[in-house]
Amino acid sequence: QRPIFRTRPVVSLLHAGVFFAFVFYGLVNILDLLEGFTGFSTLHRSGVAALYNLIADLLSVAALAGMLGLLIRRFGLRPFRFNQRVLLLPSVRFGISRDSAIVGSFILLHVGSRWIGQAVRVAESGQPDWSQPTASLVATLFHGWSEAALTMASHVTWWLALGLILAFLPYFPYSKHIHLFMAPLNLILREARPLGQLEPPTSSDGTIGAERLEQLRWYQLLDAYACIMCNRCQDVCPAHGTGRALSPAALEINKRYYLNRNLAAFAGGATSPPLLEIATSKEAVWSCTTCAACVRICPVGNRPMLDLIDIRRALVNRGDPLDPNLQSALESLARYGNSFGKPARQRARWAKELPFSIKDARKEPVEYLWFVGDFASFDPRMQENTKTVAQLFQAAGLDFGILYEDERNAGNDVRRVGEEGLFEMLVEQNLAALKKAQFRAIVTTDPHTYNALKNEYPAYGFQVPVYHYTEVLAELLERGILRVQQPLRAAVTYHDPCYLGRYNRITAAPRRIIRALGLELREMPRHGENTYCCGAGGGQIWMDSGGQERPSEQRIREAVALGDDLRYFVVSCPKDMAMYSDAVKTTGYEGRLTVIDVARLVAVAIGIDGVEREAAPVESEAR
Ligand code: SF4
Ligand code: SF4
Known part of the structure; x- marks a missing residue:
């Protein structure tokens, strides 16, 4: 989580104060309860009790300062803004501020009452307590109070601190602070699957992708409850940053607010409205670049990008009209195996302009199979670079070859636009071509291809070392070969x-x-x-x-x-x-x-x- 601290150090510090206090207050509340109803006491000025009091004292101040800071930020600076095009449920617009106000007030009152209560107890003892430095400071305010008044204050603060928990409990599951339980669960239960490998498209009820909440996987529902509404994902989202209708944060928040209001019916098996009505818009779904910035930045391990891909899968599967350019690229990919609409035999045309010939890996064994990729092969602006890479490999004496017209688009982006059938077809065609070749490892010029071969193809039984050309060039330079x-x-x-x-x-x-x-x-x-x-x-x-x-x-x-x-x-x-x-x-x-x-x-x-x-x-x- 280091990058999160780096991007928002002050907010992260405030939040850390509240978080660690919240965790420690689990113990504090239990011990306070015991003190109230038994003869047990933590008011000792040495040993474990003193250490406990010191931690509780400092964390109380951290929580109060943190919560005050966060409330000032939320209501004074109002950082939580969505652009006007983002779909937000009506209940979310008002609900975010209401929830923050309720939860903020609870924490201030609960921790504040307990902290003042401790100060009263220090005042009752008549001596400052080194293990409760801040409470001792506040205790000076009670100087001159009668014993009866101090006893009364001690009782009132005790009941306030613990009574507020009872008052808050029914609201807790509906508040964003349910994340205190759901976020750790989300992080613990998160699959070890590489970020670059998508799950198969079939949802829990056997349909392709997800059009409704019940078609999302369990962890996609858990994401909604783990969300702390910090908006970090929105801040790093390139689609939102360029004014598009997409906000990964709004997607998770909408899901939770819908579920909060309809949980009983949902749990009872009722059909939810389409995700495109309650979670996000179609424009947003098609704005995602699958850059995974939202996934990486999320402090609780949410993956809103996967919801967007699942919605795309469902839309493509039911034949929803696509952007005309996308439609034509997919048709070219289906017909020619590349998005340029060029015949396969033109794939390696660039190689003819080299002063040497490149081995055909289908006909002779090579150490490195160079999977060139569509843009590097067909785009005239890229072909000079492609030839340069070939010249560098040649200059280094690398034993390499290519698949010539048998190479197809590796399918990385095809899968991410939701065209699962076409993705599988491309994988099959590439695997058939790769089967004809003998090689030790693959090197590729294209990071998208790299991701597909490295992370997606193993699910189809293809397991070979895959390198990006920068890895190969770095090694050739460092070994003095170049x-x-x-x-x-x-x-x-x-x-x-x-x-x-x-x-x-x-x-x-x-x-x-x-x-x-x-x-x-x-x-x-x-x-x-x-x-x-x-x-x-x-x-x-x-x-x-x-x-x-x-x-x-x-x-x-x-x-x-x-x-x-x-x-x-x-x-x-x-x-x-x-x-x-x-x-x-x-x-x-x-x-x-x-x-x-x-x-x-x-x-x-x-x-x-x-x-x-x-x-x-x-x-x-x-x-
Ligand atoms: S993966 Fe999509 S939703 Fe997430 S940050 Fe990138 S563009 Fe935004
Ligand atoms: S999904 Fe993650 S990053 Fe986005 S608002 Fe929720 S907790 Fe923050």
């Missing part, structure tokens, strides 16, 4: 692709390359696993974004803020190359910032013929 001839001298920043950095935690290899080349790496505020989505994932690259600002444009501005002398925006994903090449133009930074694939920089530094001339001019020591 030698830097002219160290590069320029300030660069590196963008972590979601499916590489966040999903698969490959963040070190590209940075090792950048440093090995002599470049100065400046990190954007959002980097590594905390990266910001380019906006292409989850099928968005095939859809019409509706003319709104793109996440990639926000990202370019984030990079530009790193300094006027920042020259390169380094990428390691063909889709990023496409997205950011467009974004530097639309933001007006073309010429000021150059988007470049990390492989091109390696090629310049090691002096591969032909590439240095073509690559953007990097300031090298040689110049």
Whole structure:
């Protein structure tokens, strides 16, 4: 949870004070109850009792300060805002503030009564208690009170503190503070499944995906009750950040408020309204980039992204009309195995322009099977990079080959738009092609492909080591197989692709390359696993974004803020190359910032013929 502390240190500290006090107050309340009805007493100034009193005293202040701070933030600064397009149940609009006020008041009154009660008891003893420093300070306020008044105050505060629990209990299961039980449960019961591997699409009642609450998996319902309504997921969501109708927080909150109001009927087997009426909107569902930022940031382990994918699965399964561009991409994928609508025989056309031939892995054994990917194979803007990668592999003497026309789109994004049938077809076709080849490991240029091969294909019995090309290049450089001839001298920043950095935690290899080349790496505020989505994932690259600002444009501005002398925006994903090449133009930074694939920089530094001339001019020591 370190990144959560990093992103909101003050709020996290306030929340930590309340949380740890809440946990410890479980014991405090039991002991207070015993003290009230038996001769048992914790008022000892040495040993375990003193330690207990000290912890209770300090945590009481932490809880009071934390709760006050959180209430001021909630009602004074009002950070909890959704954009106008987000679907919110009417009960949620009013309910969020009401719940916060009730729970905040309960904690202030409960902890406050107990804390003042302890101060009264210190005053009754006539001596400050070193093990209750803050209560001793408050005790000075009772100086001069009669013994009877102190006894009365002690009784009133005791009854208030414990009586409030009884008053609050019936409300507790409906409040957001049920998360105090549900969140740990959510974290404990969370499956060990990799983030990059989706569950099979069949829901509990045998239908594909989920259109209604009862078709969600049990943990997707638990998510709603574990949610602490902190809005962190919304803050990092690129769709919400660019004004789309999607808020992963609103999705969970809507689910809970609906369930709270209809729990008895729901538990009794009643059919719930469609999720698209009570949880989120269709526009929101199709805005998700499946970047998983919401999943990673959630402090209680919620996975709102999975609900969105399940809704997509259900929509696709029942033939709901799709975005026309997406529809056409899916048709191309079904027909040709690529989203470009190009015949399969054109897949390796780029390789013909190389001064050497690449082995056909279907015909001769190779050590590395290079799964090139659609964008790297077909997009004319990416083909130069693809050829550069081939030249680097060749220069390093790597034994590699490709599948030529038998390679198909690996299906990562097809699965994430909910087209399960097509995904399975692509997997089958790729597995048939892979079966023809002999190789030790796979290397791929595309993080989306990497994710599918590494995390999705094992469910189909395919288990081989999979590497991203940055991992291979980093090792070749470090082992001296690729030698830097002219160290590069320029300030660069590196963008972590979601499916590489966040999903698969490959963040070190590209940075090792950048440093090995002599470049100065400046990190954007959002980097590594905390990266910001380019906006292409989850099928968005095939859809019409509706003319709104793109996440990639926000990202370019984030990079530009790193300094006027920042020259390169380094990428390691063909889709990023496409997205950011467009974004530097639309933001007006073309010429000021150059988007470049990390492989091109390696090629310049090691002096591969032909590439240095073509690559953007990097300031090298040689110049
Ligand atoms: S996966 Fe990304 S785009 Fe989708 S809801 Fe989560 S943060 Fe938003
Ligand atoms: S889903 Fe997680 S991150 Fe989002 S509001 Fe709920 S607790 Fe916070």
